Structures are given as structure tokens and as C-alpha cells.
Amino acid sequence: MNCENCQALLTDYVHGEVDAASDAAVFQHLHGCATCESAWQAELALTESLRSAFAVERDFPTSILAGVRQAVRAEKAPGAMAALRALLRPAVLAPAAALIIAGAGIVHYNQAHITATSPQLSAEYLVRQHIVQTGGTQASERAWNGYMLTTANANDTNLGSP
């Protein structure tokens, strides 16, 4: 591998996007060539400065939830409630959830619906049911916001697929 070939691959190399044979060739070349080694260092430094420039993670603004909710409710979009329910699935269970269950949640849910769709009842499931089924009430607005806020900004967010 010559310098030209090596440098053409460096961006892909630092992103782990070259095939195994080329990866090995670049790796070997970098160890014997100071010019390409410094070009490689420059690539790494660029990625590093991008990361540090954008290191601050912003909290999710609550106004977005309100806006989405309002729009979904206004549209009565087909499948919207199913979407809300499914979207809540990967969410981390918040301490607020326990409070909601202890409170009004259990009173409101529809027993028939729950037994039909979910053989095993979890606390998280009940919270979701409560939020979905009381979607139009003042109390649920608060419950929803409380639930979302505590989970949305939790640090240990869980990256499962929905």
C-alpha cells in the first residue's frame, strides 16, 4: 500500500468502514510511515474535537410532549393510541409510575381490555394503560407529563427497539 491509497482510506479507517484486508494494510502502513501516521492523527483529532464541541446533552423539553399530544389528539390519527402505547414500551419505569398506580390508575383501566391483550400484568403495563385510557383528562395530563419527564431525562436510558 502506498501513501496515496492509505490516505484515501483514512476517513473510512477511523470509522471502522474498511474491509479486513485493507484495514490490515492501512494498519501496517501507518506503523512504517510518519506522514500517513500524522494524517491519521489529524483524522482522530477532528473526530475528537467534534465530540467535545457537542458534548453537552440537552434535556428533552416538555413543550414537545404537549405539542405532540395536542396534535395527535386533534387529528385522532388512525393507530395513534397504539403508537403511543408502543412508544412507551422501551421507556424506563420511573418512580412516578408507582405513584400513578397507587393513585387513580387502577380505578380507570378497562379490565376486559387488559386480560385480552396482556396475560401478565406488570406495573409498567398498568401505567401505560392508565395513561392511554385516560388520555383526555386533566389528571392524566399531569400523570403523563410526570411520567415522561422523569423518564425522558433519566441518565440510564435504555436503548431497546420498540
Next chain:
Amino acid sequence: MATYGKQTYNYAYRLTGNEADARDLTQEAFIRVFRAWRSFQPGTSFLSWIYRIVTNLHRDELRRRKGVFLQELPEDNQPQDLPADSSAHDPIAAIHDRQLSSTMEGALRQLTADQRAVVLLADLEDHSYQEIAAIMACSIGTVRSRLHRARMQLRKLVPRLREQERRQGSSL
């Protein structure tokens, strides 16, 4: 949404560079998610899908604004700071926006929207070329060439902007 909301919002923030636009973009993306929920194919990465919607919305919005505002902009202004209602009414957002207008942010802003998205997805979100291609509806080859060009631009722009800031007496 709890999990994805924060990630999506942060991606939108880095893409737009300001809070108001990031909020609008994230909100609109989630509204579209709800609308299109039935057509979403299980097994597809959900986050990639949202990023795809955000990236497309951002591109559309830039095109729209370009048509409306570009002629009226003074030379030294940044199109992305429009509309005027963004951070002007929100002092906290304004402070954040100033902090974000670092050298790197300034450099990213000079890339095309597509180059910017590729850089954010590859370097900050750690997506593979294949995932980025799916998000941006283009080939892996296009992802590669956009990333190469974008990074080449950044390597040129960053020292130039640093020098400018130094001459202007900025502490950055």
C-alpha cells in the same frame, strides 16, 4: 418516546444549532411518527426511522427558508439564525446558542445540510455507513463521499475560523 425523545432532540439541536428549531423539528417528527405508525415495519431500527424523518424535515425546512429569506440576508448574517422568534424571546436558549457557536459549530454551519447530517450521524451518533445510507435514502458510496468531503472542509475551516476568532479577540 421517553428514551428516543432526548436523543432525537439532541440530534435535531446539533443539526439546526438552536433550541427553537430543534423543538419544532422534534415535535413535527414525532407527530409524523404517530401518523405513519401503521406503515412502520417491525424490525427496522426505530431511532433510525426518527432520524430519517428529522433529517428530511430539516432539509425541507432549509429549502423553504432559502427560498423565502436568502435575498434579504446581509452578508455577515447566518441563515440558520432565522426565524427571528427562535432564541430572541428565550434568554436561556440565547445563552446556549452562543455557547454552541463555537469554532466547530461555525465550521459545521458552512457545510451543506447533507454533509452536516452525515458528520453528526457518523461522528456523534456512531452510525455505520449503512445505517446512514438508510437514514438519508442514499447509497453507501454517497455517504462515504459526503463524509470525506465534509471532513476535508472541516479540516480547512476549523483553523481558519480559529484564526478569525483569535483576531477578533474572542477567548474561544
